[in-house]
Amino acid sequence: MKGLLAIIILAASLLQGCVSVEIPGMEYLNTAATVVTQTAKAARPITDAEEYYVGRSVAVRLLAAYPLWNNEPQTAYVNRVGQVVAMHSDKPFTYNGYHFAVLDTPEVNAFACPGGTIFITRGMLGALRSEDELAAVLAHEVAHINFRHGVDAIQKARWTEAATAIGAQAARDYGSSDLASLVTLFEGAIDDVFKTLVVNGYGRSQEYDADATALTYLERAGYAPAALEQFVQRLIAQGKTGGGGILQTHPATEDRLANIGDKMVAGTAAPAQVAKRTKRFAAVVN
C-alpha cells in the first residue's frame, strides 16, 4: 500500500515537473536516478549533434591532408549515389545530413567522418568499374556512420575526463578553464578518430559489420549487392595486400571476402539496369 502511495506521489511530481514534498527515502531515489543517468551515459556517450561537430573537424583534418577534387560533375554524381544509399540505410537522417565529396589524391581510399560526411578519393573513383561498385563503397562507409564506429574510436577514458572537466555551473555557463578542458577533450577525440580513419583502420569485426550491412543497403536501393564482392575480389586479385590507403585501413583479405560471401543477399537488380547505370558512371568518371 505504501508502495502504491509512493508511486502516486512520484507520478504526480513528475507530471508537475518537480518534487515539492519531503519524502523519507528520497536519498535512495537520488541514488537510483544516478545509476540510471550513468547507465544512459555509458550507452550513449555523445549526442548526434556532438558527433556532427567531431566529424566536421575530422573532415577538416582530412581536407588538410588531401584537398578537395574540384570536379563538379563527379562530385555531384558521387553525392547522388551516396544520397540514394543513405536514404535506404538504417539512419537516413543524421544531425546535418549526409554529404559526399571527392579528395584529390591518387591513393585508393574512402573515409566516413562521424555524423555523415563521406569522402572517397580520386584514386578510388578510378579503381571502380561501375555505379554499383561506387554504391557498394559508399554503402560500406554509410554503414560505419550508422554503427557510429567513428565515435567508438574515441578513447573511452576521454568520456570520464569530460565528466570531471565540467562542473555543474559550467553546464549553463562555461568558465574559461571549463572551455579549455572541453577544447582539449574535443581535440583528443578528433585525433582518435583521425588516426583510426587514416592510419589504423577500424577493427576486423567493424569492417565485417559494415560489409554485411552495406549488402542490405545495396539490395534495398536496387543496386547489385554482388558489386561489393566484385570490388574486394579485384583488390585481392591485383595482389595489393600491403601499402597504405584502403589496403591499410580496409584490408582486402580472403577472410573479408569470405565474410561478404557468407552474408551475401539475393539482389534483384536487372542486368539491363546495371548496364544502364554503368554507362552513366562511365560518362561521368572516365
Place this chain on the structure above:
Amino acid sequence: MQFGNFLKTPWLVVALGLAWAGPVRAGDTAKVITKQNAIRKECRFFAPVVVTVAFDDELEVLSSQGDWFAVKKGVDQGCIHQSAIKKKSFSLSGILGSGGATSSDEVAMAGKGFDPLVEASFKKQHPELDFQAVDRVEADNVPEADLLTFIQEGGLRKPQ
C-alpha cells in the same frame, strides 16, 4: 515495505530508466534531433512538405507507420522519419531537486558540450585548418527533384 526500502528495489531503477530512455510511442512528446527536417504530407520520402522543423522543436506523436511517425506541431500535422526524432527526456536533477544545478553526469549524458563554441575555440587554436572547405562540402545539397529523377533513370528503388 518501508518507502526507503521500496525505493532501493532494482525494478524502480529499471522502470525509471525505461521511462526516460524508452522508444518513441503514440502520445509521447518528441524532440527533433536533426538540424533541420520536414513534416511531410504522407509517411514516405519525397512526399510534399507540410512544414519544416528545426533541432529541439517539440512534436506531438500521434501514431507510427513503419519507420515514420504521424506527428503534430501546432496546427500542422504530417509525418516525420523515426531517425529524426527522439522521445523528450526529463532532467533528473530538475525533477529530484538538486538545487537547480545540472550535475556533471547530466552534462556528460546530454553531451560533452561539443558545440559551435568549442569548435570556434578549436578553430582559433588551429588557424591552419580550413573550415571553409568543409562548409563547401556541407553546402552541396542535392535537390529532391534531382534525386528522384536520378533514382528513376537508374532503375533504382525509391526509399519508403
